[in-house]
Amino acid sequence: MNHKIENRTTKSPFPHRIALLLLAALLLLVAGCSPAGQAAANADGKIRVVTTIGMITDVARNVGGEHVEVTGLMGAGVDPHLYKATESDVNRLLNAQIVFYNGLFLEARMEDVFEQMAESKPTVAVGESVPVADRLASPQYAEHFDPHIWMDVKNWMRVVEKIRAELSAFDPDNAADYQANADAYLAQLQELEEWVQAQVVTVPTEQRLLVTAHDAFHYFAKGYDFAVFAPQGISTESEAGVDDIRRTIDLVVERDIPAIFVESSVPPDVVEAIVEGAKARGHDIRIGGSLFSDAMGEDGTPEGTYIGMIRHNVQTVTSALRGE
Numbered sequence: 025m026n027h028k029i030e031n032r033t034t035k036s037p038f039p040h041r042i043a044l045l046l047l048a049a050l051l052l053l054v055a056g057c058s059p060a061g062q063a064a065a066n067a068d069g070k071i072r073v074v075t076t077i078g079m080i081t082d083v084a085r086n087v088g089g090e091h092v093e094v095t096g097l098m099g100a101g102v103d104p105h106l107y108k109a110t111e112s113d114v115n116r117l118l119n120a121q122i123v124f125y126n127g128l129f130l131e132a133r134m135e136d137v138f139e140q141m142a143e144s145k146p147t148v149a150v151g152e153s154v155p156v157a158d159r160l161a162s163p164q165y166a167e168h169f170d171p172h173i174w175m176d177v178k179n180w181m182r183v184v185e186k187i188r189a190e191l192s193a194f195d196p197d198n199a200a201d202y203q204a205n206a207d208a209y210l211a212q213l214q215e216l217e218e219w220v221q222a223q224v225v226t227v228p229t230e231q232r233l234l235v236t237a238h239d240a241f242h243y244f245a246k247g248y249d250f251a252v253f254a255p256q257g258i259s260t261e262s263e264a265g266v267d268d269i270r271r272t273i274d275l276v277v278e279r280d281i282p283a284i285f286v287e288s289s290v291p292p293d294v295v296e297a298i299v300e301g302a303k304a305r306g307h308d309i310r311i312g313g314s315l316f317s318d319a320m321g322e323d324g325t326p327e328g329t330y331i332g333m334i335r336h337n338v339q340t341v342t343s344a345l346r347g348e
């Protein structure tokens with residue numbers, strides 16, 4: 025019996041060949057146009073890097089320097105919690121040689137795509153460079169961590185180190201350049217961290233309550249000794265209900281909070297409703313400004329960089345909470 029079957033497979037290679045052809049076709053589908061399943065460098069020989077949120081794009085450009093061509097999928101004002109990969113995004117990902125995303129369930133609707141990309145190229149969730157002991161639990165999803173790690177500059181320095189390590193492993197010939205670039209950028213982030221520390225202490229401790237629409241500021245709160253409150257939860261996927269808004273109005277009235285904040289990537293209606301409600305109860309409160317929570321500002325503006333975004337947020341929050 026066995027002998028017969030063996031005979032048949034060796035003597036008629038036809039089905040085997042069809043299987044190989046099918047496999048090749050599948051690989052082509054998965055890997056776009058490159059037959060080996062490996063995406064190639066761009067025309068200038070630069071490594072094709074694809075990133076998700078602008079903050080990661082900025083790190084990849086700073087560390088990769090002249091050796092990389094970085095394409096960020098999510099621009100100013102884009103909400104990563106709700107973002108779905110478009111057809112052209114999928115093509116960019118297929119042509120990428122390395123993919124950097126935040127992970128920790130930030131880009132919740134792209135998880136499947138990243139899983140697929142991980143089969144053919146380094147696909148790195150940079151947020152996982154924050155050790156588990158230093159991650160915050162998601163107040164919304166029991167099985168996930170809070171993904172908004174960039175809000176504490178100390179965490180973001182770990183991400184710089186992670187991206188440096190990944191680029192160096194991929195392209196060891198230029199490891200010394202990646203190291204030098206990372207060191208220079210880390211020095212800027214260290215300076216930023218010291219500046220943030222000096223700014224936050226100008227707000228009296230009892231006034232350090234940051235109220236925003238969605239819960240993106242827990243790492244900021246932990247890193248810089250603030251309390252935070254957001255009616256909308258950690259992902260913008262959920263909507264704030266009437267009860268959430270009423271609870272927030274109670275809080276700002278009780279704590280005599282002078283300002284609350286809108287976010288560039290979240291519609292302002294919830295925050296506006298809180299301001300209206302608090303005013304109706306005779307409490308003097310205003311919108312203290314717009315913060316960059318999950319997206320940076322426009323390209324070419326100071327807030328279109330990670331450092332500029334953090335400086336803007338800290339300046340806006342501290343001056344509004346001091347009552348200026």
Ligand SMILES: [Zn+2]
Pocket residue numbers: 105172238239240258259260317318
């Ligand atoms: Zn968020």
